[in-house]
Structures are given as C-alpha cells and as structure tokens.
Amino acid sequence: MSQLLSFEKEFGKNFITDEKELEKASEDQYLVSPIIKNLSKKAIGLLKIDNENDIRTAIDISYKHNIPLVARGAGTSTIGQVILLKPSVVLDFNNMKGIEYDKYVSVKPGTKVLETLNYLRKRGKDLMVYPSSFYISSVGGYVAGGDVGIGSFQYGYYFDESLVQLKVIGFNKEEEVKGKYVWGFAQAAGTTGFIVDSSFKLTDFQDWKDYIIEGDDLLSLLVNIKKLDRKRVRRVVIEDHDAFSVVAKGRATSNKQWITIVSSTEPLGSEINLNFMDELAFAAVYVTMSKISPFKNYFYEVRLFPIERFLSIVTKVKSVLGNKVLIHGDVMTLKGEIIIYTVFISDRENFELIDEIMRSEGIPFEIHSVEVNDRVDDPERLSLMKRYKALMDPKDLINPGKLRI
Known part of the structure; x- marks a missing residue:
C-alpha cells in the first residue's frame, strides 16, 4: 500500500x-x-x-x-x-519499559505486570489489584482493557482506588489525568489514546495462604463470605463441584457440591497448596476451560451478580443443567457491595436456556462484544470515555469501532 x-x-x-x-x-x-x-x-x-x-x-x-x-x-x-x-x-509497545517508585509506582506500558510485582515485593510493597494473567500481561494492556483481578475482593476495580494518574497521547493532544478522569482511559480498550505512563497507589505486601472451605449448602457459604475481613482476605473464589474437579484434577479433590477458595493471612478452613489458583482467576478460568473442559462445543458467558442474585440464578441453572454446566465465581467488592464475577461454561447449545434465565432476571452484560459500551457499568465512566474519544481521536482511527459515541 x-x-x-x-x-x-x-x-x-x-x-x-x-x-x-x-x-x-x-x-x-x-x-x-x-x-x-x-x-x-x-x-x-x-x-x-x-x-x-x-x-x-x-x-x-x-x-x-x-x-x-x-x-x-x-x-x-x-x-x-x-x-x-x-x-x-x-x-x-513491548520495548517501552520502565519502573519508577517514590510515593506511587510509575510504570511504562510495555512493562510486564510480573516485573512490576517483583520490583515492588523486593521493597515490601504490592499492587492493590492486578490481572490473573500477571505472569505474561503488560501493564499498559491491563490499564487499557482490564477492570478487576486479584485483590478486587479488597479494593474493587483497579481504577477506583489504585490507579492515580495517567499520561496519554492522542491526535494533537496530550493529557495527564488524575482522580476520576482516569476513567476516560481505563478499560477503554485504547480507543481514547495511547497510554504512555500509569501511576498506582500501593499496599503493603503480605504473605497470603490458600484455604479451602467446602459445603453442600450454597447459601451458607455465601453468608460466610459476607463475614470475611477484607483486611485479611485478598481473594475469594467459588467453584461448583464439577468445575473444581475439572481444574483441580490430580491436585485436589472434594466430595462437596460447592467449594470456596480463600487467600488469607489468617487460617480459614483447610490450608491447601493450590499452585493452580491462577488458572481460576477471572478471565483465566475460561481460557483454562477452553483447553480442558469436557464440552465438545465449548462456550462460556460471564455475568456480574450481587450475592443474592448469584444464589438465585446459579441455583436455577444448575437445577436444569446439572453437571452439563460448570460454574465459577470470583468475588469482588464494587462500590461497597459484594458482586460475583460469574462464569457459565457449557456446550454452546445450552446457552439458549441459560440466557433465557438471565433475561427473566434482567441481567445486562455482554462478554462477546468488542464494543466498550457493552462492558462499562457506570454512566459517568462511559461519558468520560466518549468525551476523551472526541478530544483525542476525532476521526476514530485509534482502535476504531470499539467505542460507540
């Protein structure tokens, strides 16, 4: 050309x-x-x-x-x-690397998240929230496309508390944004400009251990999750028996219907060395399941449920499909409310029934859309993204077609 x-x-x-x-x-x-x-x-x-x-x-x-x-x-x-x-x-952007640390940590976009974690932990510090793909993902990619991750049970979205400043380059325009204005770029899939520097507030590094809590009564497990101390508990994962058995095959077993895995600084349940935990965190679980699930026509969907809605919908889906559907949930705290990032994994033909249950409950979320609008759950954040898109990329040439104005 x-x-x-x-x-x-x-x-x-x-x-x-x-x-x-x-x-x-x-x-x-x-x-x-x-x-x-x-x-x-x-x-x-x-x-x-x-x-x-x-x-x-x-x-x-x-x-x-x-x-x-x-x-x-x-x-x-x-x-x-x-x-x-x-x-x-x-x-x-992989050549554009660098880390600087003073009050906050400032990171160039090509720097790997794992490099950043290793750098901070040598200094007794840690990122508040980071992606489940931390061992291979880059900081710039996570800021541009991520939202939750490891640590979100304590802190929620990484851009709510942790992300404090961004430097972004667009067409004839450069912005250094702070406070809520980072919302115009975080999770915007790079549609509102190129992120060249990200600054994060940190937390102290702590030695977390993994504990497993099992039971046949999902309601009781959820009630106990509500009581967990966020100062001591870093991460909470819920698996149904079928999902846990597939991922943990040969490494851990359970004869209970529901399994809660908790990363904590205090003993909770039975300590277990789950060196496969990264395979169960947020988006990592459906990547893992795409390789090892028993389904010939593998498919997945994701919904964000308040804890009571999780109980209702998951109970309905499992009562109809049983072991034909696998359930995974990562527990987060968003705006003070417990929200479960719920993954349904099954053969594709079963999702007409699953979606019917979702529609009956009025659940809006679309994981199989490339458009940012379908994943942003806050009108103010979406409004800021649209504002910065018009300012930084008026011709829609930067990752075009991903943000509806």
Whole structure:
C-alpha cells in the first residue's frame, strides 16, 4: 500500500510487513470467544514503538493517510481489545519499559505486570489489584482493557482506588489525568489514546495462604463470605463441584457440591497448596476451560451478580443443567457491595436456556462484544470515555469501532 511508505521511510527496520509477523500481530493470544474471533481483520503493518516521539509520529502519519492504529502489548486480553476491526497498523509497545517508585509506582506500558510485582515485593510493597494473567500481561494492556483481578475482593476495580494518574497521547493532544478522569482511559480498550505512563497507589505486601472451605449448602457459604475481613482476605473464589474437579484434577479433590477458595493471612478452613489458583482467576478460568473442559462445543458467558442474585440464578441453572454446566465465581467488592464475577461454561447449545434465565432476571452484560459500551457499568465512566474519544481521536482511527459515541 502506497500510504505505508511514510511509515517505512520514517521508521525503517522498526516497521515490519513480514506476513508471519503480521499474522501474529492480528490475533489475541487469549482469544477464546468464537464470536469475537470471526470479526478479526489482518494487520497491514507492525511498528515497534521505542518512545513517545514514535507515537506522535505514528499518529501524524495515521491522520494524514487515514490509517487505523491499534496498540498492542502482550496480547492477553480475552475481550477482543487488540483484534482489528479494520486493516490497521499495530503499534507494539513491548520495548517501552520502565519502573519508577517514590510515593506511587510509575510504570511504562510495555512493562510486564510480573516485573512490576517483583520490583515492588523486593521493597515490601504490592499492587492493590492486578490481572490473573500477571505472569505474561503488560501493564499498559491491563490499564487499557482490564477492570478487576486479584485483590478486587479488597479494593474493587483497579481504577477506583489504585490507579492515580495517567499520561496519554492522542491526535494533537496530550493529557495527564488524575482522580476520576482516569476513567476516560481505563478499560477503554485504547480507543481514547495511547497510554504512555500509569501511576498506582500501593499496599503493603503480605504473605497470603490458600484455604479451602467446602459445603453442600450454597447459601451458607455465601453468608460466610459476607463475614470475611477484607483486611485479611485478598481473594475469594467459588467453584461448583464439577468445575473444581475439572481444574483441580490430580491436585485436589472434594466430595462437596460447592467449594470456596480463600487467600488469607489468617487460617480459614483447610490450608491447601493450590499452585493452580491462577488458572481460576477471572478471565483465566475460561481460557483454562477452553483447553480442558469436557464440552465438545465449548462456550462460556460471564455475568456480574450481587450475592443474592448469584444464589438465585446459579441455583436455577444448575437445577436444569446439572453437571452439563460448570460454574465459577470470583468475588469482588464494587462500590461497597459484594458482586460475583460469574462464569457459565457449557456446550454452546445450552446457552439458549441459560440466557433465557438471565433475561427473566434482567441481567445486562455482554462478554462477546468488542464494543466498550457493552462492558462499562457506570454512566459517568462511559461519558468520560466518549468525551476523551472526541478530544483525542476525532476521526476514530485509534482502535476504531470499539467505542460507540
């Protein structure tokens, strides 16, 4: 394409058009939704970003020639954040690394979350919330597309308490935002500009151990979850017997109908060495299940339930489908309320029935959509995203088609 010559002239060997490299840059590593995958287009170029000036130059070329740009870190998103809805130039941020620590920790977007955690823990500190894919994901990708994660039982969304400042570059505009204005960029899938620096408030590192609490009465387990001390409990996971048996095969067993796994600084239930816990956290569970579940026509859906609604809906679904559906729940605290990030895993043909139960309960959420609007649960946050989209990317060339204005 003749319009790509400007990229080649400006960036030389850092601009790549090799077919194999473009294929890898066009797909999300964790892309397990068949609905989203079918939307993906192929990259027309891959640009290795080294610094902020590279971003500014890439945006100038993009706007001159109307070429879409999509930021990419480790490519671990499960929600289609980095798939291309239009043939685009992919900006690879993995060379843009760095960590600075004073009162807060300031991190460049290509820095891996694991690198950040290792750096902080040597200093007795920890991120308040971080993704279940922390061992491979990048900080920039998590800020742009994530919301909850490990630690969200204590702190909720990472952008509510932990994220304190962002620096973002857009078309002829750069912003350093603080306070609630980070909401215009966090979870926006990179549609509102390119994040070049993220600053986080920290917590003290603590030595957490995993405990398992089992029972046949789901109501009793949920009542006990309400009583847990958030100062001592980092993480809470609920599994039905069938889901736990599939993931824990050969490593742990239970003969109870429901299993709660708690990461805590104080003894709760039976201590157990669950070195597979990362496979059960939030989006990681349906990535894991896509590889090991017993279902031939594997499919999943996610809903966010208040604790009482979780009890009602899960009970209905299990009563109809039994072991034909696997249930996983990560327990969070959002705006002071216990909310369960609930994953339903089954053969695809069973989801008409599952969705019918959801509709009867009036549950709005769509995991198989690439549009940010379908996942943002707060009107003020969505309004800020739309405002910054118009300000930073008026032609919708930065990850286009992902945010409805």
